[in-house]
Amino acid sequence: MTGCNLSHAVLAGTQLQAAQLAGADLRDADLSGADLMGAQLTKAQLDRCRLEGADLSDAMLSGASFLKADLSGAQLLRADLSGAILLQAQLARASLQGAILDANTQLDPKWRLVWELATNGGAWRNLAGKDLSLAGLRRANFTGAKLAQANLKQADLSEAQAMKADFSGANLNGANLQGATLTAAKFSSADLQGANLENADLSGADLRGANLFGARLENAVMLETNLSGAIMPDGSRED
Numbered sequence: 001m002t003g004c005n006l007s008h009a010v011l012a013g014t015q016l017q018a019a020q021l022a023g024a025d026l027r028d029a030d031l032s033g034a035d036l037m038g039a040q041l042t043k044a045q046l047d048r049c050r051l052e053g054a055d056l057s058d059a060m061l062s063g064a065s066f067l068k069a070d071l072s073g074a075q076l077l078r079a080d081l082s083g084a085i086l087l088q089a090q091l092a093r094a095s096l097q098g099a100i101l102d103a104n105t106q107l108d109p110k111w112r113l114v115w116e117l118a119t120n121g122g123a124w125r126n127l128a129g130k131d132l133s134l135a136g137l138r139r140a141n142f143t144g145a146k147l148a149q150a151n152l153k154q155a156d157l158s159e160a161q162a163m164k165a166d167f168s169g170a171n172l173n174g175a176n177l178q179g180a181t182l183t184a185a186k187f188s189s190a191d192l193q194g195a196n197l198e199n200a201d202l203s204g205a206d207l208r209g210a211n212l213f214g215a216r217l218e219n220a221v222m223l224e225t226n227l228s229g230a231i232m233p234d235g236s237r238e239d
Contacts, residue, residue: 012050022060032070073136081105092134093156117142123161133171148186158196 003023010030018038025045032052036059043063050070057077065085072092076099083104089111096115101107107115114135117127121141128146133153142162147170154174166186174194184204192207194214203223211231227238 007045037075081107086111091136092154093136095136095138097139128166 004021005025006029007025007027008029009026011034012030013033014031014035016034016036016039018040019036020040021044022040022042023044024041026049027045027047028049029046030050031054032050034051034054037055038058039056040060041064042060044061045065046069047065047067048069049066051074052070053073054071055075056079057075059076059079061084062080063083066089067085068088069086070090071094072090074094076094076096078098078100080100082100082102085106087106087108091111091114095118096111097118099115099119101112101115110131113130114132114137117132117135118137118140122145123141124144126146127150128148129150130147131151132155133151135152135155137160138156139159140157140161142160142165145162145165148166148168150167150170152167152170152172152175155172156176157180158176159179160177161181162185163181164184165182167190168186168188170187170190172190172192172195175192176196177200178196179199180197181201182205183201185202185206187205187207187210189209190207190211192210192212192215195212196216197220198216198218199220201221202225203221204225206226207230208226209229212233213231213235215233217233230238232238
């Protein structure tokens with residue numbers, strides 16, 4: 001199938017593991033939910049392609065073009081993206097850990113930062129005010145990181161390590177923090193409306209004045225958590 005024309009093809013959910021699609025024309029195709037793990041897509045044309053939830057782990061994507069493609073929720077773990085074009089691509093909650101990027105990879109600066117944090121972590125880094133909305137940062141290490149006033153709206157931080165991190169005033173509206181380790185973290189005046197904090201460890205965390213309206217706190221550990229002035233999930237305010 002190398003170099004074949006599959007533009008506008010509907011291949012949603014198709015099993016294409018290790019498929020040989022180098023140089024293929026897949027522009028405007030629907031590959032949402034497709035399994036392309038280990039596929040050979042070097043220099044393939046995937047502009048405007050639908051790849052939501054697709055698995056591209058370990059795929060060879062060097063020199064491929066994903067201009068305006070939708071990669072929301074896609075798995076790009078360890079994928080080779082050297083020289084790939086991803087400008088204006090949608091990468092909401094895509095998994096970029098371990099993906100290979102180089103100086104020739106064309107990627108919007110926000111998503112290059114997300115890739116860097118997903119792959120190398122952000123422990124003790126100053127990320128205050130950064131736009132990390134919709135970022136896929138599952139299991140990332142943010143120990144001691146400064147994220148005050150950062151935009152993490154609807155970001156995936158599930159199972160992240162963020163002990164002693166500073167999220168003061170951050171926008172975490174709708175963020176997924178399920179199972180995250182947030183001991184002694186600062187969330188004062190943070191927007192946590194609708195956030196998922198199930199099974200998160202908030203022991204010793206500072207949530208003074210935080211907005212937790214609609215947040216999910218089932219099985220969260222909240223030993224010595226400071227909730228003074230916080231708006232609780234039911235809309236009540238702590239004294």
